[in-house]
Amino acid sequence: MYDHIADAMGEPDLIRVDDGLFCLRFETMKIVSALAAVRSLLDQGVIRPGDTLLDSSSGIYAYALALACHRYGLRCRIVGSTTVDPTLRAQLAVLGARLDQMAPSDSLRLDQNRRVARIREILAAHPEYHWMRQYHDRIHYQGYRAVADRIRRDLDTRDLTVVGGVGSGASTGALARYLRQHSPAVRLVGLQPFGSITFGAGHVADPDIIIAGIGSSIPFDNVDHGSYDTIHWVGFEAARTGSVDLLRRHAVFAGLSTGAAYLAARWERGHGGNGPVLFVAADTGHRYVEAVFARHEEVPDLAELAPRQVDALDDLGLPWSRMAWGRRPAPSEVTAGTYGADPPGHRPAA
Incomplete structure (x- = not known):
């Protein structure tokens, strides 16, 4: 059971x-990765029940993180892609997750760049939030x-x-x-x-x-x-x-x-x-x-x-x-980004 x-x-x-x-x-x-990540952070004392977890998502990670937060008594805030649909928006709302959704766009680059900027704005205003970094944290x-x-x-x-x-x-x-x-x-x-x-x-x-x-x-x-x-x-x-x-x-x-x-x-x-x-x-x-x-x-x-x-x-x-591909490294034009770095003054919840 x-x-x-x-x-x-x-x-x-x-x-x-x-x-x-x-x-x-x-x-x-992504429930698999969200649940395990949240459990690990709780076990390590990095986060505590009642803390707010923040991340960006094009859809299924948003739902996964909202469920993990519901499971462990945490708050959830999502910066969502333009692709988040009404059904998912309703589920997130009922689960108590806050959604900041980007305006409609047919450009993957524009959508993701907007999400990056919004994440940084939120962290600057709320340094106590824990940024989950689904794209960068192993x-x-x-x-x-x-x-x-x-x-x-x-x-x-x-x-x-x-x-x-x-x-x-x-x-x-x-x-x-x-x-x-x-x-x-x-x-x-x-x-x-x-x-x-x-x-x-x-x-x-x-x-x-x-x-x-x-x-x-x-x-x-x-x-x-x-x-x-x-x-x-x-x-x-x-x-x-x-x-x-x-x-x-x-x-x-x-x-x-x-x-x-x-x-x-x-x-x-x-x-x-x-x-x-x-x-x-x-x-x-x-x-x-x-x-x-x-x-x-x-x-x-x-x-x-x-x-x-x-x-x-x-x-x-x-x-x-x-x-x-032959297990080659990344193409020369793809280098490590700064999206996963903390903005000035931000410290994850401890």
């Missing part, structure tokens, strides 16, 4: 969707150790390929780290949207929609570029096709980043070795009903899609590109 709904929601489902193809399905994935890796253990119990990980969004760097990066402690040959395939600088696609814009949760327009220190074997850049139209096909073929109702992961995982399974391929479904499809599922008749057949194989970042292009 669980003591709180957040504990139950942090448990993923492992689903066989095809021969050698598996889905690690979360209701809200404390967010901790929660995925138990998930990796679950995967090891259920799958042969000796020749496993894990496919999922790069995002803040904590989820797929942490899974690979913990899995490789027992199975060094585990391959990691990361997903990026066009327009994200994390793996050097800032020069290619997606005119349709931002898949904000798996990319970034600013450097994220939690991303370990040297962990990734392969990178897929997936545009909105291709990701939408994946989401619809996953629901139609396998009855898994999941979000847009999951559609991209499913698309890439199917390709890797068909063109790789004989080992199992596991893709991460980070959230459900409820946020994407209008943009993705209500227009399901418009999507092409999945069999019509294949990635453009590229050897250089200058060759990236829509709707889908793939590069053998």
Whole structure:
């Protein structure tokens, strides 16, 4: 029996969707990292019940942190992306979380830069707040150790390929780290949207929609570029096709980043070795009903899609590109940012 709904929601489902193809399905994935991070901070005495936790989010981390704060008697304040929808806004409000949402924007860079500026304003006014730094503090890796253990119990990980969004760097990066402690040959395939600088696609814009949760327009220190074997850049139209096909073929109702992961995982399974391929479904499809599922008749057949194989970042292009990354370091234009640094005068709660 669980003591709180957040504990139950942090448990993923492992689903066989095809021969050698598996889905690690979360209701809200980042509950795993938020719960573990908050527990660790409480145990260390860095924060105490009643303190306010602050962070930026494009969606699912906001909900995860609000649930973790509810679970442990803390206050929550979120600087939210333009992509935070009315359903999530209502949930955050009822949970007692305060949301500062950015104005509408079709630019990932503008949206994230606005959030950075707002975080700094809030911390300058409230130095007693604890900034969670989901993009920069490796404390967010901790929660995925138990998930990796679950995967090891259920799958042969000796020749496993894990496919999922790069995002803040904590989820797929942490899974690979913990899995490789027992199975060094585990391959990691990361997903990026066009327009994200994390793996050097800032020069290619997606005119349709931002898949904000798996990319970034600013450097994220939690991303370990040297962990990734392969990178897929997936545009909105291709990701939408994946989401619809996953629901139609396998009855898994999941979000847009999951559609991209499913698309890439199917390709890797068909063109790789004989080992199992596991893709991460980070959230459900409820946020994407209008943009993705209500227009399901418009999507092409999945069999019509294949990635453009590229050897250089200058060759990236829509709707889908793939590069053998080979566990290289970050592109030269991606350097450690200052987003994770404390503004003048700020001290985390002690």
